[in-house]
Structures are given as structure tokens and as C-alpha cells.
Amino acid sequence: MAVDILLNPKSQARFEFRTLEIEEPSSPPEGLYFNSTSFADTSITFSAKVFFEQTDDSEWQYRSNRFEALDVRPKVEDLEEYGMGQATACDLKLLIDPRNMTFAPL
Numbered sequence: 076m077a078v079d080i081l082l083n084p085k086s087q088a089r090f091e092f093r094t095l096e097i098e099e100p101s102s103p104p105e106g107l108y109f110n111s112t113s114f115a116d117t118s119i120t121f122s123a124k125v126f127f128e129q130t131d132d133s134e135w136q137y138r139s140n141r142f143e144a145l146d147v148r149p150k151v152e153d154l155e156e157y158g159m160g161q162a163t164a165c166d167l168k169l170l171i172d173p174r175n176m177t178f179a180p181l
Contacts, residue, residue: 077119080144081121081123086142088142090108092127104126105167106127106169106170107158107161108142109154109173111150111151118150119148119149120147120150123142123145124145126140158170
């Protein structure tokens with residue numbers, strides 16, 4: 076998922092939410108996804124800006140439609156602190172915390 080979000084311009088990954096509490100409902104919502112991952116004895120922490128659109132779906136009203144890679148670095152010790160720092164630096168109020176995610180098969 077990390078490679079898809081960071082490098083694929085037409086990512087297959089997506090986030091869906093039933094509702095989003097956003098300050099400026101007239102503009103498309105934007106958020107920050109951050110996480111750590113490991114592959115072949117290498118671990119990284121990364122962040123990506125997530126762009127959402129409102130859908131016609133009565134259950135899942137918001138769906139991500141694009142990602143923009145923001146940061147990649149060696150794995151950090153405190154993921155929550157990293158996410159908050161990235162959100163502050165990018166002036167994003169909506170954080171997608173990986174500890175609260177559920178993965179659904181495609």
C-alpha cells in the first residue's frame with residue numbers, strides 16, 4: 076500500500092469515510108495519511124496528502140481520489156508525534172491514523 080500511495084499516480088488504494096467533519100465544506104477535503112512500513116530489512120516512515128471527493132453513495136459519503144507524497148524517512152520511534160508534526164507543517168487538520176484503520180479486500 077505504501078508504494079502505491081507514494082509512487083503510483085493512479086493509486087488503487089483509497090480511503091472511504093461515512094462522514095468527515097471539516098471546517099470548510101465548500102472546498103474538497105484534504106487530509107494526511109502517515110504510517111511506517113518494512114520490507115527487506117529496511118523500515119521507513121512516510122506521509123502523504125490525501126484528497127477527498129464527496130460521493131453519491133449513501134453509506135460512504137467521502138472517498139479519496141488522489142495522493143501526494145510528502146515525506147519519506149527512516150522509521151521514526153514515535154509515529155503519532157511524526158504525524159502531528161507533518162500535519163502542522165502542511166497545515167492539514169484531518170489526520171488518518173493507521174491505528175484506527177480497517178483494511179477491506181478489493
